[in-house]
Amino acid sequence: MTDAAEYVPPKVWTWNKENGGRFANINRPIAGPTHDKELPVGKHPFQLYSLGTPNGIKVTVMFEELLAAGHAGAEYDAWMINIGQGDQFGSGFVAVNPNSKIPALMDRSGPTPIRLFESGSMLLHLAEKFGAFLPTDAVGRAECLNWLFWQMGSAPYLGGGFGHFYAYAPTKIEYAIDRFAMETKRQLDVLDRRLAEAEYLGGDEYSIADMAVWPWYGALAKGMVYGAGEFLSVQDYKNVIRWTDQIAARPAVKRGRIVNTAKLPERHAASDFDRAAEDASAAAQ
Numbered sequence: 001m002t003d004a005a006e007y008v009p010p011k012v013w014t015w016n017k018e019n020g021g022r023f024a025n026i027n028r029p030i031a032g033p034t035h036d037k038e039l040p041v042g043k044h045p046f047q048l049y050s051l052g053t054p055n056g057i058k059v060t061v062m063f064e065e066l067l068a069a070g071h072a073g074a075e076y077d078a079w080m081i082n083i084g085q086g087d088q089f090g091s092g093f094v095a096v097n098p099n100s101k102i103p104a105l106m107d108r109s110g111p112t113p114i115r116l117f118e119s120g121s122m123l124l125h126l127a128e129k130f131g132a133f134l135p136t137d138a139v140g141r142a143e144c145l146n147w148l149f150w151q152m153g154s155a156p157y158l159g160g161g162f163g164h165f166y167a168y169a170p171t172k173i174e175y176a177i178d179r180f181a182m183e184t185k186r187q188l189d190v191l192d193r194r195l196a197e198a199e200y201l202g203g204d205e206y207s208i209a210d211m212a213v214w215p216w217y218g219a220l221a222k223g224m225v226y227g228a229g230e231f232l233s234v235q236d237y238k239n240v241i242r243w244t245d246q247i248a249a250r251p252a253v254k255r256g257r258i259v260n261t262a263k264l265p266e267r268h269a270a271s272d273f274d275r276a277a278e279d280a281s282a283a284a285q
């Protein structure tokens with residue numbers, strides 16, 4: 001590979017499949033399916049095709065919260081999409097999400113199936129459908145949506161920017177790490193100041209804004225992503241840590257965060273969590 005300092009961009013960019021980056025095998029400059037593959041469909045009204053990454057967890061936490069709040073119509077089947085093996089480029093998946101990224105969701109509860117892509121779109125769809133986790137007064141609703149969309153715009157700087165250059169890029173580029181570490185710390189400070197004045201991001205109530213932000217910035221504040229806790233001095237963001245711990249203690253969050261992970265690759269019924277817990281205790285003995 002050319003030294004970053006010596007790199008002179010050619011007149012026309014061409015696709016170098018061997019760029020050495022961690023995700024070189026799945027990154028492509030073109031959209032659309034690479035192979036034919038139908039998606040499985042289970043018995044529940046919602047069919048989720050996802051993986052237990054921060055973006056996936058947002059939606060499984062929402063489903064578990066809805067079910068815990070008594071919305072029986074929120075029953076869902078969660079199928080695992082292995083993005084490392086290119087499942088997101090199968091024809092069935094691309095038909096649900098033309099952007100080929102998890103999570104992807106089908107709402108089959110009505111006469112016409114509705115496809116949903118982008119986790120923020122799913123959270124809003126579910127919140128409106130069930131009348132839950134989205135304040136109904138104009139001020140509260142606006143503040144909740146402010147933070148929901150803040151996450152959608154901000155997290156790519158954390159994941160695609162900081163995380164990529166700090167943890168995954170084949171060479172450590174000081175300029176890139178500096179730029180994105182600065183932005184990531186600024187974002188943590190934005191959250192810290194908000195959480196100094198309010199219990200939750202939207203205000204007094206736990207909402208879809210917290211569900212969207214927590215899997216990324218909560219994990220970051222606990223030093224659980226990119227091994228970057230010490231580098232970013234995350235212990236300084238005391239209000240983010242208070243909020244992170246508060247949300248992590250919610251039973252629905254504990255369930256939602258293990259869906260589509262090695263602990264529970266697929267979820268089709270509430271009893272699946274008992275089985276996952278039994279498996280974990282058997283493995284520990």
Ligand SMILES: N[C@@H](CCC(=O)N[C@@H](CS)C(=O)NCC(=O)O)C(=O)O
Nearest residue numbers: 026053055083101102103118119120
């Ligand atoms: N803005 C999207 C981001 C989704 C996303 O980046 N998903 C990643 C996993 S966390 C993915 O599927 N990557 C596979 C790929 O890029 O090919 C959302 O919130 O739904």
